[in-house]
Amino acid sequence: MDPVGRLVRAFRVDQRVLALAFARMADGVGNSFLIIVIPLYVGSEVVSGRTFGLEEAVIIGIILSLYGFLNSSAQPITGRLSDRAGKRKAFILVGLAGLTVTNLAYVFAGSYAQLLVIRGLQGVSVAFIVPTSIALVNELATTRDRGGNMGVYNTFRLIGFGAGPVVAGAVVATGPYTLSLPALETTGALTISGFDAAFYVATVTAAISYLMVTVLVSDPDATKANASxxxxxxxxxxxxxxxxxxxxxxxxxxxxxxxxxxxxxxxxxxxxxxxxxxxxxxxxxxxxxxxxxxxxxxxxxxxxxxxxxxxxxxxxxxxxxxxxxxxxxxxxxxxxxxxxxxxxxxxxxxxxxxxxxxxxxxxxxxxxxxxxxxxxxxxxxxxxxxxxxxxxxxxxxxxxxxxxxxxxxxxxxxxxxxxxxxxxxxxxxxxxxxx
Missing domain, CATH: 1.20.1250.20 (MFS general substrate transporter like domains)
Structure with a gap:
């Protein structure tokens, strides 16, 4: 039996649920990275600009809380829209695409205002992912195995969320990183700061999630035919x-x-x-x-x-x-x-x-x-x-x-x-x- 088949049999879930769980684990690593990295980044010399008359600690709190507020507030809207459209996968991909782009955008951000906008957009992006992915797991399950499906999905999501902060601080602290590439022989090695390395990791994990959902996940027929x-x-x-x-x-x-x-x-x-x-x-x-x-x-x-x-x-x-x-x-x-x-x-x-x-x-x-x-x-x-x-x-x-x-x-x-x-x-x- 192939490795995927063994995993599906071991966890007793639909293959699409397992793929979605692994995808959420990957983007969870990148997103939890930012919980550790963003306060350090805001407090670094890289970020400057207007503080709107607020202390730095207050700015950090606003940037972090804006994500949660927009994410939670938008979830009923995105969940309802996905019901009306009869589609889940499309909404998840929109959210993962937004997460990928905004993770990369941190590399180019240098002001408090820019960080505020990026983090807000991330909150909206994740609002496309959370209710629709849970809804998809629900629709791929039956009454007799729904609890197990939810448990497997949440387990892998939490593994990703818990793993990110463990290494995030180390990635920042051990930077900058020097890459010696043949194409750069005439101009010297490429140097990447610890912050940029962390943002690249978050970008790659979100992109991996996008690819996994694209290739391995599909909407069940019931969703397409019976949007209420x-x-x-x-x-x-x-x-x-x-x-x-x-x-x-x-x-x-x-x-x-x-x-x-x-x-x-x-x-x-x-x-x-x-x-x-x-x-x-x-x-x-x-x-x-x-x-x-x-x-x-x-x-x-x-x-x-x-x-x-x-x-x-x-x-x-x-x-x-x-x-x-x-x-x-x-x-x-x-x-x-x-x-x-x-x-x-x-x-x-x-x-x-x-x-x-x-x-x-x-x-x-x-x-x-x-x-x-x-x-x-x-x-x-x-x-x-x-x-x-x-x-x-x-x-x-x-x-x-x-x-x-x-x-x-x-x-x-x-x-x-x-x-x-x-x-x-x-x-x-x-x-x-x-x-």
Whole structure:
């Protein structure tokens, strides 16, 4: 059997899902590169120009947050448009093309205003990718294997996202790089700065993703034939049995989950002082959540195909409460690492099953609209968490984590009361089923 066939059989997913997962892993490496590189680049002597009367740290914050704001805000629009067009692949390629071009544009940017425009365009570009790729995974799956498909997709995406920052700083720090090429014998060697090298890496990974999607991914026939006309995002439950629409409820829970895990990001000095530790320990604690996600997304997703979505989502949201609150009270670096790892385990129980449940509820041709509720909510949650912790930390070290525990408890209550199971009976998935 060929290597691709072995991978498809091993992961028990459609070949197109696996190709899309690897493509998102590649562009995830490049995009997460920029999380580390852009603040360094903005603070370097390479960038100059008007600061609009703002401090450099504020400019960095605006550039980074603009990406998340535009990305999250545009996702319902791009998801809905892809539903109306009945196409996913075309939207993903538009986004990857935009990401490739904007990654390269950093090489030529030298002012704060230019960086602001480029990062904003990147946010819009990624908004074309996120809801449509999730929708495509949803449409290539069935009720009995949707959780596993979502888990595999998220696992590889997170591997890419987690790998980028590990090497990004090293790429910048070890530059400049000198290339000796035969064509340059008369003019000397080509020198590339560490920043430019990082931007080239991000460009190449986005281009690789574009090629993979172009060659290996295609829209399912159902998407092309059944794009829905009624694509509004419901807030109230259309059946009248519950107060809130279940997909909207999952969106709120996802918002609270993302905010609770992102509380940690902006209070590194306070965490290090409280635990009397260095930046290395903080990096390990920050990575613990991602590690748990990588290890558990696929098995939890598969388990939700067998035993139902709702039990995992409810249990995960409930476990998020103590695993978030305890971070405000631990006294050692080791205990904080275990707390973050436990929080990651709880989060893994929510992510893939939530996407699978929302996918179960999405009719043919409306996956982009339905699933964009969750992807948008996650983006806004990642932005809300750091803001909340930055404000609340002045009230004491425990305050941000108590806030995180409160909102995750509310999310658990909403899921328990407003979301019903979508699987009528356990669906046993085996390798034989895929033959």
């Amino acid at each position: 006309d009624d694509l509004a995002i419901a807030v109230r439950d259309p059946t009248g049995d519950k107060l809130l629409d279940p997909v909207f409820t999952l969106g709120i829970a996802t918002l609270f989950l993302a905010a609770s895990i992102a509380l940690f990001a902006t209070i590194q000095p306070q965490v290090n002082t409280h635990l009397e530790q260095g930046s290395t320990w903080f990096g390990l604690q920050f990575a613990a959540f991602v590690l748990a996600q990588i290890l558990l997304q696929t098995p939890v997703g598969r388990a939700s195909d067998r035993f139902g979505r709702r039990p995992f989502i409810v249990l995960g949201m409930v476990l998020l409460v103590p695993t978030t609150v305890v971070q405000g009270f631990v006294l050692t670096s080791e205990m904080m690492f275990l707390a973050r790892l436990s929080q990651g385990i709880a989060g893994a129980m929510v992510f893939a099953p939530s996407l699978a449940l929302a996918g179960d509820l999405a009719g043919e041709g409306e996956s982009g609209t339905k699933l964009s509720v969750l992807t948008m909510a996650f983006g806004f949650g990642i932005a809300l968490g750091p803001f909340a912790s930055g404000v609340l930390i002045s009230y004491g070290f425990q305050a941000p984590f108590l806030f995180g525990g409160l909102i995750t408890a509310i999310g658990a209550g909403l899921v328990y009361t407003q979301v019903e199971e979508t699987l009528e009976r356990p669906a046993r998935v085996s390798v034989a089923d895929d033959d």
